[in-house]
Amino acid sequence: MDQRALDLLTRTPLVDGHNDLPWALRRLAGPDPADAVAGTDLLAGLPALQTDLPRLRAGRVGVQLWSVYVPCSFTGADAVTAVLEQVELVYRLTERYPDDLGFATTADGAATAFAAGRVASLLGAEGGHCIGGSLGVLRVLRRLGVRYLTLTHNLNTDWADSATDEPVHGGLSDFGRDVVREMNRIGMVVDLSHVAATTMRDALATTAAPVLFTHSSCRTVTDHPRNVPDDVLGALAGNGGVCMVTFVPRFVSAAAAGWDTQMQAAMTDAGIDHRDLRARASFAASWDGPPCPPATLADVVAHLEHAREVAGVDHIGLGGDFDGTSELPVGLEDVSRYPALFGALLERGWSEDDCAKLAGRNALRVLSAAEEVAAG
Numbered sequence: 001m002d003q004r005a006l007d008l009l010t011r012t013p014l015v016d017g018h019n020d021l022p023w024a025l026r027r028l029a030g031p032d033p034a035d036a037v038a039g040t041d042l043l044a045g046l047p048a049l050q051t052d053l054p055r056l057r058a059g060r061v062g063v064q065l066w067s068v069y070v071p072c073s074f075t076g077a078d079a080v081t082a083v084l085e086q087v088e089l090v091y092r093l094t095e096r097y098p099d100d101l102g103f104a105t106t107a108d109g110a111a112t113a114f115a116a117g118r119v120a121s122l123l124g125a126e127g128g129h130c131i132g133g134s135l136g137v138l139r140v141l142r143r144l145g146v147r148y149l150t151l152t153h154n155l156n157t158d159w160a161d162s163a164t165d166e167p168v169h170g171g172l173s174d175f176g177r178d179v180v181r182e183m184n185r186i187g188m189v190v191d192l193s194h195v196a197a198t199t200m201r202d203a204l205a206t207t208a209a210p211v212l213f214t215h216s217s218c219r220t221v222t223d224h225p226r227n228v229p230d231d232v233l234g235a236l237a238g239n240g241g242v243c244m245v246t247f248v249p250r251f252v253s254a255a256a257a258g259w260d261t262q263m264q265a266a267m268t269d270a271g272i273d274h275r276d277l278r279a280r281a282s283f284a285a286s287w288d289g290p291p292c293p294p295a296t297l298a299d300v301v302a303h304l305e306h307a308r309e310v311a312g313v314d315h316i317g318l319g320g321d322f323d324g325t326s327e328l329p330v331g332l333e334d335v336s337r338y339p340a341l342f343g344a345l346l347e348r349g350w351s352e353d354d355c356a357k358l359a360g361r362n363a364l365r366v367l368s369a370a371e372e373v374a375a376g
Helices: 003-010 023-027 033-038 055-057 076-096 107-115 136-145 174-186 196-207 229-237 256-270 277-286 297-311 336-348 352-375
Strands: 014-019 061-069 101-103 118-125 146-150 189-191 240-244 316-318
Touching: 003 336, 003 352, 014 118, 014 316, 014 336, 014 352, 023 061, 023 076, 033 076, 033 189, 055 061, 055 336, 061 076, 061 107, 061 146, 061 352, 076 101, 076 118, 076 136, 076 277, 107 118, 118 336, 136 146, 136 174, 136 240, 146 297, 174 189, 174 352, 196 229, 229 240, 229 297, 240 277, 240 297, 240 352, 256 277, 297 316, 297 336, 316 352, 336 352
Parallel strands: 014 061, 061 118, 101 118, 118 146, 146 189, 240 316
Antiparallel strands: none
16 A cells, blocks of 8 residues: 555545435344444444445544435435434434544534544535425425435436436426525535536536535546536536546446447336336346456546546545445455555645545535535
């Protein structure tokens, strides 16, 4: 392991923009947050998962934005209930492991937790359907400490188009723009991962605060609808936002993206919706098609270097999507592997200052800026 990378990540908080451990725990132990937390031991290590406390420590993760995710199969009041249960789950995690996890709601709070030797733990809601079409629910989530809302997941909401659904709104509806403006007012960051390119552009034209892509990569490098086009990457400099490059193989490897397209066609032929993550995992396990070509750490580096070139070094970050994908690149198999990525970047000539911006300085700036906009 590169000692320079370890030293860098000891001094500078590494901010991971998106980790789905809360939903993984729910899958393992049931929807009651008390059961989900009591039924697992993050200190003992969880080989079935990609995240636990020993590996978070080994990976030098300093600030984790935990995803309080709700699948699109949950709608209306059920979606609102599920997101509140997931918020409660993260609260309980930080209460159970107070020596390791420090709950935070602000950039300063995250820095304080990191300085105290804890993994600063913040909340991010994934899937705009979880607000049930209500600005009141949005405000409640913010009051509970949720720092970002991903405007869609794999399906459109009633007010925003998703990257992986048929367009309905042409981007954001009028209410969608109201959602963005209200997020600005209350200090919640607009997360543009999962949304259609038209939605990205509408949100950038509406927001008064910097945005995040908490787990997306570059469309030019890997042509997948979940990735960010170059014109949007280039617009981040004017907005102040950050694209947090993710590790999902089909988003970072052209070969894996091609395999996924082939599997999607097979699922469509079988009458199964590829956008349903549980159905996709089940189908992949039994499909007699070819195995998915492995992605690599070098594939992720290619996306980081492209994003740095197009958006600028002040507008890049990292959002691994650990425990939100069954496969990960060779060399980045779990949260312990972040030092290997930074070692590779340092070897390629990235300066320590550039690596510090990528690691977390940029993402924390976005959180601070959202707080400043809300304060007026």
